[in-house]
Amino acid sequence: MRSIRIVHLGLGGFFRAHQAWYTGAGSDPGEWGIAAFTGRSATLADALSAQDCRYTLVVRGPSSDDLQVQKTLVSAHPGSDSATWRTLISAQSTALVTITMTEAAYAPSGVVADRLVSGLAARRLAGSGPLAVVSCDNLPGNGEVTARVVHELAARLDPALDEWITANVSFVTTMVDRITPKTTPSDVRDVESAGGWADAAPVVTEPFTEWVLSGDFPAGRPAWERAGARFVDDVVPHETRKLLLLNGGHSLLAYAGSALGHETVADAVADPVCRGWLDDWWDEACRHVPLPTGELSAYRSALLERFANPRIRHTLAQIAADGSQKIPIRVLPVLRGERAAGRLPTGAVRILAAWIDHLRGLGAPVSDAGAQPFTDRARSARDVLSLLAPDLAADDDLLKSVESTLRG
Ligand SMILES: NC(=O)c1ccc[n+]([C@@H]2O[C@H](COP(=O)([O-])OP(=O)(O)OC[C@H]3O[C@@H](n4cnc5c(N)ncnc54)[C@H](O)[C@@H]3O)[C@@H](O)[C@H]2O)c1
Numbered sequence: 237m238r239s240i241r242i243v244h245l246g247l248g249g250f251f252r253a254h255q256a257w258y259t260g261a262g263s264d265p266g267e268w269g270i271a272a273f274t275g276r277s278a279t280l281a282d283a284l285s286a287q288d289c290r291y292t293l294v295v296r297g298p299s300s301d302d303l304q305v306q307k308t309l310v311s312a313h314p315g316s317d318s319a320t321w322r323t324l325i326s327a328q329s330t331a332l333v334t335i336t337m338t339e340a341a342y343a344p345s346g347v348v349a350d351r352l353v354s355g356l357a358a359r360r361l362a363g364s365g366p367l368a369v370v371s372c373d374n375l376p377g378n379g380e381v382t383a384r385v386v387h388e389l390a391a392r393l394d395p396a397l398d399e400w401i402t403a404n405v406s407f408v409t410t411m412v413d414r415i416t417p418k419t420t421p422s423d424v425r426d427v428e429s430a431g432g433w434a435d436a437a438p439v440v441t442e443p444f445t446e447w448v449l450s451g452d453f454p455a456g457r458p459a460w461e462r463a464g465a466r467f468v469d470d471v472v473p474h475e476t477r478k479l480l481l482l483n484g485g486h487s488l489l490a491y492a493g494s495a496l497g498h499e500t501v502a503d504a505v506a507d508p509v510c511r512g513w514l515d516d517w518w519d520e521a522c523r524h525v526p527l528p529t530g531e532l533s534a535y536r537s538a539l540l541e542r543f544a545n546p547r548i549r550h551t552l553a554q555i556a557a558d559g560s561q562k563i564p565i566r567v568l569p570v571l572r573g574e575r576a577a578g579r580l581p582t583g584a585v586r587i588l589a590a591w592i593d594h595l596r597g598l599g600a601p602v603s604d605a606g607a608q609p610f611t612d613r614a615r616s617a618r619d620v621l622s623l624l625a626p627d628l629a630a631d632d633d634l635l636k637s638v639e640s641t642l643r644g
């Protein structure tokens with residue numbers, strides 16, 4: 237019998253390639269079972285439930301696949317099943333809540349705050365004691381952000397609950413990394429012919445994986461370090477490296493690469509023009525990552541190989557989504573740092589200009605719930621900048637550089 241010790245919010249591809257894989261590799265069979273909830277729809281929960289929650293993880297290298305059937309998922313639920321959510325969070329055996337919901341879900345009173353506060357209120361009433369909440373989204377200080385939105389909502393609804401959360405809930409900050417594109421119908425067909433069973437919900441991921449965590453686990457945790465996870469006092473240097481170099485590089489390719497007609501990350505990095513742009517960006521970004529130069533050079537080389545993996549079809553359209561949430565995290569810190577140092581960073585400017593071009597209709601389509609105020613202003617780079625980063629809007633040299641880089 238697989239007992240549920242972890243409840244996950246945001247049942248998608250990444251959670252199944254990353255946290256679920258670490259949990260399977262870092263614990264004995266049946267020891268740390270996971271119950272997972274989708275954001276909204278029942279489709280994936282139903283598909284997984286129909287196959288006893290097992291699924292194939294396809295670890296796709298540049299020349300071959302390694303298929304591994306994953307068994308740590310015990311139950312899968314639609315996000316709308318809030319009664320089961322509260323019951324599972326309230327269970328004494330539950331030690332961890334993990335989250336992969338996208339950046340946009342961490343808005344004040346947004347879905348992450350709402351679900352966590354309702355679950356934690358039920359746990360408090362059940363007297364089930366402390367647990368850890370582990371955010372695995374691409375946000376700087378994701379543990380602190382989660383704590384902030386949860387405390388804000390709880391304090392407004394019930395100050396006694398807020399006090400209980402302070403005393404009982406540990407918010408762990410993590411850097412997560414494993415490139416995991418959306419599963420396609422052809423992935424499903426390939427897994428059926430190679431794996432020998434009709435898996436309706438396989439996940440394709442790259443061989444590389446990284447997880448760096450900082451925080452307390454008052455009710456215990458799997459031995460994730462057995463699978464290579466690292467526990468550190470300070471996640472910041474690791475997350476800055478990853479968010480600026482990997483995610484910032486992805487955003488560059490998503491906007492500037494798709495405007496050149498490229499469809500995937502691998503297509504874009506095979507184009508010497510995009511490669512040159514990536515180098516410009518990485519040269520600038522590296523100046524703002526507090527890690528030794530040698531470490532950054534090695535990371536850049538490895539990253540280029542990962543991006544170039546021709547068998548991983550990571551679409552630029554998927555990465556381009558939610559730019560209004562991602563640009564401030566992935567690009568603005570470098571832009572601000574470079575301007576403060578008196579430099580005009582062409583790599584960062586290119587990402588900003590390419591994002592404005594994307595808002596104007598060039599390249600990947602806009603898919604972003606927060607885009608409207610920016611698309612309304614997209615004809616004026618000054619207006620976009622004023623809304624995005626009011627502190628930079630009066631910087632005429634920067635503005636001129638953005639305007640002269642625009643294509644649309
Ligand atoms: N895919 C990757 O390579 C990768 C790598 C590192 C980190 N991540 C993080 O994991 C997140 C999820 O990635 P994924 O590939 O699993 O995506 P996915 O689309 O497969 O799954 C995301 C889940 O969250 C839900 N969701 C998303 N936004 C929501 C919202 N605003 N409200 C309610 N539900 C919402 C979706 O319905 C789905 O259940 C990313 O946004 C990122 O923060 C992904």
Ligand SMILES: O=P(O)(O)OC[C@@H](O)[C@@H](O)[C@H](O)[C@H](O)CO
Pocket residue numbers: 338339374412413414415416482483486487554555
């Ligand atoms: O997942 P998002 O939407 O935050 O960003 C898209 C990609 O940049 C991202 O998913 C990377 O593939 C990932 O962060 C690699 O670990």
